[in-house]
Amino acid sequence: xxxxxxxxxxxxxxxxxxxxxxxxxxxxxxxxxxxxxxxxxxxxxxxxxxxxxxxxxxxxxxxxxxxxxxxxxxxxxxxxxxxxxxxxxxxxxxxxxxxxxxxxxxxxxxxxxxxxxxxxxxxxxxxxxxxxxxxxxxxxxxxxxxxxxxxxxxxxxxxxxxxxxxxxxxxxxxxxxxxxxxxxxxxxxxxxxxxxxxxxxxxxxxxxxxxxxxxxxxxxxxxxxxxxxxxxxxxxxxxxxxxxxxxxxxxxxxxxxxxxxxxxxxxxx
Numbered sequence: 001x002x003x004x005x006x007x008x009x010x011x012x013x014x015x016x017x018x019x020x021x022x023x024x025x026x027x028x029x030x031x032x033x034x035x036x037x038x039x040x041x042x043x044x045x046x047x048x049x050x051x052x053x054x055x056x057x058x059x060x061x062x063x064x065x066x067x068x069x070x071x072x073x074x075x076x077x078x079x080x081x082x083x084x085x086x087x088x089x090x091x092x093x094x095x096x097x098x099x100x101x102x103x104x105x106x107x108x109x110x111x112x113x114x115x116x117x118x119x120x121x122x123x124x125x126x127x128x129x130x131x132x133x134x135x136x137x138x139x140x141x142x143x144x145x146x147x148x149x150x151x152x153x154x155x156x157x158x159x160x161x162x163x164x165x166x167x168x169x170x171x172x173x174x175x176x177x178x179x180x181x182x183x184x185x186x187x188x189x190x191x192x193x194x195x196x197x198x199x200x201x202x203x204x205x206x207x208x209x210x211x212x213x214x215x216x217x218x219x220x221x222x223x224x225x226x227x228x229x230x231x232x233x234x235x236x237x238x239x240x241x242x243x244x245x246x247x248x249x250x251x252x253x254x255x256x257x258x259x260x261x262x263x264x265x266x267x268x269x
Contacts (some may be wrong), residue, residue: 008025037064101124160188169199
């Protein structure tokens with residue numbers, strides 16, 4: 001069954017425990033999303049001796065994870081070994097996870113396909129050798145979705161496609177159909193790695209409730225069409241002081257559409 005999850009952080013709910021934050025979000029939405037599957041963001045070259053606190057705390061609730069890793073762009077054998085040791089540590093800890101190699105690589109980090117593909121080809125085999133699914137997770141904003149298509153990796157192909165796609169991108173004209181079709185042609189399942197109200201501080205395409213409902217209806221169409229086999233994760237985290245994505249009460253007007261999208265995701269085959 002496709003997994004419906006959510007992405008939260010401590011700042012969003014003003015607590016000191018990730019599990020508490022997840023439970024607050026789940027109580028507001030009325031669904032067990034933030035304790036089902038969450039996204040973990042590791043910064044560039046960040047590979048500590050233990051799992052990040054968010055994984056350790058939420059794993060107690062049986063949560064699964066999509067972990068974005070950013071191994072060094074120096075691409076040395078030592079860097080491969082660091083990544084391999086870190087993945088082996090997560091495996092030993094019994095974490096249930098898959099890896100996205102440099103989430104939103106197409107947004108700013110890699111300016112060209114020529115920069116991106118050598119990086120993908122250097123580290124994806126390390127992830128495969130650890131027995132972990134390796135995902136491609138591009139940003140799909142209105143100015144980035146064409147690069148998401150161009151950056152789709154081959155040799156090796158990803159095991160999964162997760163797409164970060166917000167309502168502001170939808171209003172700006174971005175659509176996922178071509179990217180999903182590329183994955184389907186290659187036999188690769190797809191899902192939404194981040195979906196929510198807004199990415200960044202939009203000026204040209206500010207979000208409104210009517211557009212939110214149109215966006216949700218589009219996601220529902222993808223799910224009922226069998227195009228989101230992996231599932232979807234709703235983003236309700238504070239980022240750079242911005243709280244527009246955060247669900248802050250059980251009366252938030254966006255919750256009914258969250259329910260509709262989740263139901264469509266979970267009942268799709």
